[in-house]
Structures are given as structure tokens and as C-alpha cells.
Amino acid sequence: MARTVWYPGHMAKGLRKLKELSDKIDVVVEVRDARAPDVTSSSFSSDIAKFKPLLVVLSKKDLADDKATAAWLSHYKKRGISAWAFNLRRPSFGGFLKALSKLSPPYRDVRLVVVGVPNVGKSLFLNQLVGKKASTVGGVPGVTRGVSWYKGKGFMVADSPGIVDPKAGAAVHRCLAWLAGSRSDVIGGYHDIALDFLAYLKERDLLDTALSPWGIDTAGLEPDEILKVIGRRLGCLTSGGEVDMERAGKALLDSFSSGKLGKITLELPERPFCSLEDDG
Numbered sequence: 001m002a003r004t005v006w007y008p009g010h011m012a013k014g015l016r017k018l019k020e021l022s023d024k025i026d027v028v029v030e031v032r033d034a035r036a037p038d039v040t041s042s043s044f045s046s047d048i049a050k051f052k053p054l055l056v057v058l059s060k061k062d063l064a065d066d067k068a069t070a071a072w073l074s075h076y077k078k079r080g081i082s083a084w085a086f087n088l089r090r091p092s093f094g095g096f097l098k099a100l101s102k103l104s105p106p107y108r109d110v111r112l113v114v115v116g117v118p119n120v121g122k123s124l125f126l127n128q129l130v131g132k133k134a135s136t137v138g139g140v141p142g143v144t145r146g147v148s149w150y151k152g153k154g155f156m157v158a159d160s161p162g163i164v165d166p167k168a169g170a171a172v173h174r175c176l177a178w179l180a181g182s183r184s185d186v187i188g189g190y191h192d193i194a195l196d197f198l199a200y201l202k203e204r205d206l207l208d209t210a211l212s213p214w215g216i217d218t219a220g221l222e223p224d225e226i227l228k229v230i231g232r233r234l235g236c237l238t239s240g241g242e243v244d245m246e247r248a249g250k251a252l253l254d255s256f257s258s259g260k261l262g263k264i265t266l267e268l269p270e271r272p273f274c275s276l277e278d279d280g
């Protein structure tokens with residue numbers, strides 16, 4: 001089934017803004033989702049990393065499988081990429097701040113920009129890093145125009161809108177929808193996206209882990225049958241008593257993105273996300 005790629009105008013504008021910013025910054029911090037670090041990375045950050053240091057922050061560590069997160073951190077280390085994993089709701093930035101201070105020019109505060117796909121945790125990261133009293137900085141010639149800068153202890157951070165890699169295919173957008181980084185209702189509907197999600201979990205042998213909180217026996221069931229069982233279990237019914245598959249899909253995806261299904265990582269360094277049907 002052909003699906004449209006969701007790449008609205010504000011993201012194109014954000015990408016332009018970021019490119020303009022690149023000569024004013026010292027460091028790029030890319031926030032990636034620990035549940036899918038490869039899907040939520042962008043070719044844009046690796047382009048910038050050719051001439052600016054890149055620090056990778058894996059967000060939502062509390063929602064990801066701990067062993068998988070350790071494997072990703074070790075994967076980055078082997079490739080010389082500095083990376084940390086945080087539960088951004090309760091972060092401990094010690095090692096990250098130390099690395100940041102080493103990148104500081106001797107004559108002024110180090111300037112960083114925080115980039116990442118929508119909903120990955122950029123705002124929460126920025127707020128936690130700068131502190132509760134985060135307020136924008138104004139009036140720094142040549143720096144503050146057109147972008148919001150926040151002052152931290154020894155650093156200045158520019159925020160950026162969520163950017164999805166313009167080259168990302170439809171399959172990546174669907175995975176972002178599972179993670180709540182892209183809107184399922186816009187790119188294909190919850191029913192459709194939830195079926196993709198269930199098919200992917202099945203292919204990765206993650207179905208039983210994911211659905212264990214609901215005690216659903218999935219043996220021999222296809223994704224649409226599984227979604228029907230979930231819909232009945234959660235009371236997503238039409239007035240005629242049929243399962244409302246759109247509501248069931250939304251309930252499943254909400255449960256995954258909020259961590260109700262437990263700590264699940266969708267891809268591993270040795271087996272990154274690959275589409276079941278890459279029509280991008």
C-alpha cells in the first residue's frame with residue numbers, strides 16, 4: 001500500500017535555520033531515542049559532524065531494554081562517537097558536562113545546538129541541562145538573531161525544531177509514528193500503523209514480551225487478529241459491539257510510547273531497523 005511521507009514546511013524551514021546556525025556553534029548534540037537509535041538519527045547530523053564535534057544523547061533510557069542500550073553505547077564507543085543514555089526525566093549529566101567543557105573555546109562559553117527528530121526529548125533535555133530557570137538570552141551580536149539561545153553554566157544552547165531526515169523513506173516515518181515522533185493519523189491512520197508495528201514486533205520476536213502486560217496469547221495469530229484481541233481487551237468497541245480498529249491501534253501505540261508495554265528496544269546495532277515493506 002502506498003503511503004505519503006510526512007515532511008511539513010516547518011521542518012524544511014527548521015533545517016534551513018540549522019544550516020545557517022552551523023557557523024555560530026561549536027558542538028552539535030543529537031538526541032536519539034534509545035528504543036531506536038538508528039531510525040532516530042539523521043544523515044544531517046553526520047554531515048555536520050564532519051566539521052563540528054557531535055555528541056549523541058540517547059533519550060528515554062527508562063523505556064528501552066537495558067542490554068540493548070548498553071550494546072548501542074558500546075557500538076558508538078567502538079566507532080569513536082561520544083554517547084550517553086539518559087532518562088531525561090531524572091538525568092545525571094556529570095560525564096556529558098565534562099565532555100562539553102573540553103570542547104569549550106578558551107575565550108568564551110561553548111555553544112551547542114540540540115537537534116533530533118520530533119518528540120525525541122530535545123526540549124526536556126535542554127530544560128534539564130540549563131536548569132529550571134531556563135530563559136532565553138538576547139542581544140549577543142551575530143548570535144541571537146532568529147534563534148532562541150539559553151544560557152547554562154559555561155555553555156549556551158540553541159534550540160531547534162524537530163527535524164526528520166529529508167531523505168527518510170516512508171518506512172522510517174512509520175517507525176517514528178510508533179515512537180510517537182510522527183503522527184500516525186497523518187501518515188496512514190492508527191489501525192494501519194499499529195498493524196505494521198505488530199508485524200515488526202512479530203518479525204523481531206518481540207511480540208510476547210510486548211504484549212505480556214495484557215497476557216495475550218499471540219500464537220498462530222496474524223497482526224489484525226492480535227489487534228482485535230487487544231481492542232476487545234481494552235474495550236475499544238463500536239456502538240454495534242465490533243472492535244474499533246482505529247481506537248485499538250491508537251491504544252496499542254500509546255501504550256508502547258508511554259512505556260506501558262515495558263522496556264522494549266526496536267533495533268540493535270547488529271540488526272538495525274529495516275523496513276518490512278520499504279516503499280519510501
Ligand SMILES: Nc1nc2c(ncn2[C@@H]2O[C@H](COP(=O)(O)OP(=O)(O)OP(=O)(O)O)[C@@H](O)[C@H]2O)c(=O)[nH]1
Nearest residue numbers: 059060061087088089118119120121122123124162
Ligand atoms: N519516560 C521518558 N520520557 C521522556 C524522556 N525524554 C522525553 N520524554 C517525553 O517525551 C515527550 C517529548 O519530549 P520533548 O522534550 O517535548 O520532545 P521534543 O524533541 O522537544 O519534541 P518536538 O518539540 O516535537 O520536536 C514528552 O512527553 C517528554 O516528557 C525520557 O528520557 N524518558
